[in-house]
């Protein structure tokens with residue numbers, strides 16, 4: 400299956416199928432001088448052999464730490480050194496092989512090395528259906544996640560769902576949140592279908608190729624209208640304002656991004672005046688084993704402090720993406736008091752669940 404993402408200046412393919420890496424010639428420039436594969440070291444241990452089998456071109460391998468721990472200034476400098484020592488030029492191409500963290504990291508390296516060289520995304524997580532498309536790249540600073548970054552679109556995305564088989568349950572849950580987020584933003588029928596998935600076994604056995612394609616299409620449509628997030632791209636932050644705060648307070652990497660977003664969605668539904676959706680979604684999360692207990696770990700004051708300094712808020716206004724209904728998002732200014740109340744309701748749900 401092949402999708403096309405249109406941006407202001409260019410367009411690029413997402414090749415989503417078994418054996419996708421074999422199609423690399425469709426996205427590589429004919430005159431490139433070398434390929435550098437940035438691979439998540441854990442993913443490389445699991446799938447390096449398959450990668451080599453599918454990709455029958457020469458490349459230089461650069462293993463990086465797995466997951467979020469690679470999105471640091473220290474790794475950034477090390478990678479720049481690697482590229483310089485290996486005479487990587489503006490005609491070279493970087494391949495990002497791993498989850499969203501490696502995509503963000505390698506994408507940012509590509510965006511800034513010699514003022515920008517091309518790169519290709521080869522995602523290996525469900526969540527990365529979200530991050531691989533749209534051109535946002537970046538790394539973390541100790542004062543905030545994704546605070547250093549650039550917009551840099553890939554030459555293409557080669558996505559083989561076969562790699563997903565080795566994901567731990569927690570990563571399947573994390574990725575599922577972003578998929579259903581795309582459903583909540585766009586399509587009640589699809590959202591209902593996904594809401595009927597209440598066991599991890601059933602979740603793992605979804606037809607991921609089709610789910611990822613639908614998710615990518617929703618994201619692509621929004622990003623095509625607003626590449627630099629001045630308007631509708633904000634909708635993609637559904638569930639993220641509160642979710643990010645939990646993720647940050649827990650310590651990045653402890654609570655998975657999508658797991659935190661899932662909890663953020665419950666909050667969003669309360670703030671949207673959709674209590675039934677909030678409690679149904681919460682029940683589904685509990686059945687699927689999401690770490691919903693996290694909301695009891697942090698006082699609302701700490702959560703609010705974090706939300707206020709989140710880069711998406713200007714001044715003291717707290718912006719949230721809310722839903723009139725499934726498929727009808729809008730941006731609203733929410734008062735602190737409403738957030739406190741919704742947080743209390745969420746804590747109550749968790750406590751009821753435990754008794």
Ligand SMILES: NC(=O)c1ccc[n+]([C@@H]2O[C@H](COP(=O)([O-])OP(=O)(O)OC[C@H]3O[C@@H](n4cnc5c(N)ncnc54)[C@H](O)[C@@H]3O)[C@@H](O)[C@H]2O)c1
Pocket residue numbers: 439441442445465466467470497498499500501503523524525526527529530531532533534535536545562563564565566567570573656
């Ligand atoms: N740029 C964007 O628009 C955007 C959007 C959403 C999220 N993100 C970023 O994406 C990152 C999260 O992405 P993620 O959830 O893919 O996390 P990740 O890249 O950290 O991967 C999660 C973990 O799964 C492991 N892993 C990856 N693929 C695997 C596989 N096939 N089998 C077994 N283990 C595997 C990794 O080693 C890692 O430990 C965050 O840094 C977030 O900020 C970016």
Ligand SMILES: [Zn+2]
Pocket residue numbers: 529577639656660
């Ligand atoms: Zn997200």
